[in-house]
Amino acid sequence: MVKIIIQDLSFRYRSAPVLQGLSFNVGKGKVFGLLGPNGSGKSTLIKCINQILRPQGRVVMDGNEIHRMHISDVARRIGYVPQSETMGMSMTVYDAVLMGRRVHMGWRPAKRDLGIVDRVLHDMKIENLAMEDLWELSGGQRQKVFIARALAQEPEVLLLDEPTSSLDLKHQLDTMETVRSLVSRSGISVVMAIHDINLAARYADTVAMIRKGSIYGIGSPRVLFTPQTVRDVYGVEATFLYDTTGNPVIVPVRGVEEGA
């Protein structure tokens, strides 16, 4: 079942086009991975989906065109976890997660709002950090807080921009397991820009490989990831191994000259 349809989406910053004519569908209750080298437009695409940026083309969610919806209505349906957040004012984890309820609550949080904050803190296993200062947490803990904040919006779709980029190996796996279990438990759809091709192979249902602002290929990681596609998209020669479940484990060997 399709949750989001992206049709002929293009975006340009003042000087240069970043995304050109992208079209694909995101399934309900699925994890959709966006892969590509630096500057390929993954993060820009994520921001085009929830109106942070205004692209050309259409983004349709359950039959409603996102760019005709009010910014609050979009926030009620789509949560977003940015790649990084500049350090801001000192605040508790609870206050940070409560901000996710802003779009649902008035000036004062209702009992239901507080209940939802409790639930997502519990789901993300960070309730013991509730009264800690957000900016004194480790990168991995903070990432969980930002995901919890997005979940407090009660979204149907979660957008993750490089959710594992600043995490160590353990926290990378931890974050991806959390995402996977969220999808299977609550049925939300996830679109994530991700650098790590092996994490994408393991945790995404579908991946789109983006090269120079256009889609190179879309499909299941097992089918799409081949030595040739990795070479074409990343300019890297790679060795493919396979784990016990049949997922590819990609070991980059050397860079190749463009056009070689």
Added chain:
Amino acid sequence: MPETTTGKYLSFVQKKVFFLAITTIALILVVGIAVTIGSYDMTITDVYRIIAQGILNPGETTADLVIWNVRLPRVCMGIAAGAGLGICGAVLQAILRNPLASPFTLGITAAATFGASLAIILGIGVFGGSYIVVINAFIFTLIASFAIYALAFTKKFTPGAIIMAGIAISYLFGALTSFLQYVGTADALQQVVFWTMGSLGRANWFAIHIVAAILTVTIPILLWYSMDLNVMGSGDEAAKSMGVDVGRVRVVTLVLTSLITAGIICFTGTIGFIGLVGPHICRMLVGPDHRFLLPASALMGALILICADMASRTLFAPQVIPIGIMTSFIGVPFFIYLFIKRRGMYW
């Protein structure tokens, strides 16, 4: 346990409400003390009794006249100016995501000084009469504000663009004021310098009504935006993703804070540090939630300004030190304390 988490949060909230209540009581006490200060002796109970009676039925005794015509206007202007500048500082620090932001960061006080100087040195005013300085300061503050909006508009109202525009406008009006001072007489220059140091001594009930009217309209709107200000602390992109129309909030709050600042400084002259230090002290005490931080900053601003005014009137009595100097004397030690206490790279 989930219940414990909410319990802890609600207990935090109770502490914040308690702080607001304590600060309000402290303000009422300080107002009473401030009104007793002067050559005509009276007790604090006399002060409260005469104020309470005077609200319904003003008396004609000397004490009544001293309180209602001389001392209370000064203290009321202190409350209004301190509260207004305090809340403006908290709002500007939030929307510009800059701990050094205050009503003076945007350079609009430089415009107010130019307007006042134009009236004092050259006698040129938008309107003449006894309020020529006040009206000039007000009008030029608004002119500077709109110039800043126009410049920042070209860069989509990003915090950096607003600050840069403020700096440019500040230097422009600073240069214009310097030029006026260059051609002005020694007597006029002294008046300009006195104006820039700030004073509550020019307060009267007309001025208080004007400032109170501005605050009555603007503060509820700013409080309404509290939650949006909280969210904007996470950055523009994150705030948009949480449903905040970042551009609109920034424009509306900038217009309101400009109006408050203009309304206050045109009557008092430049009063620094209240809008910078008041919110910082409150942030340390009640945290960054603007639903509590804004009222706390207003109360703290009023408290600091009235204390500074008391100090300015009593330290070298009968000489009155300009309040702009006194707020800096009180503000700088606080600022240094905060600077040393500041943990890590954040605020």
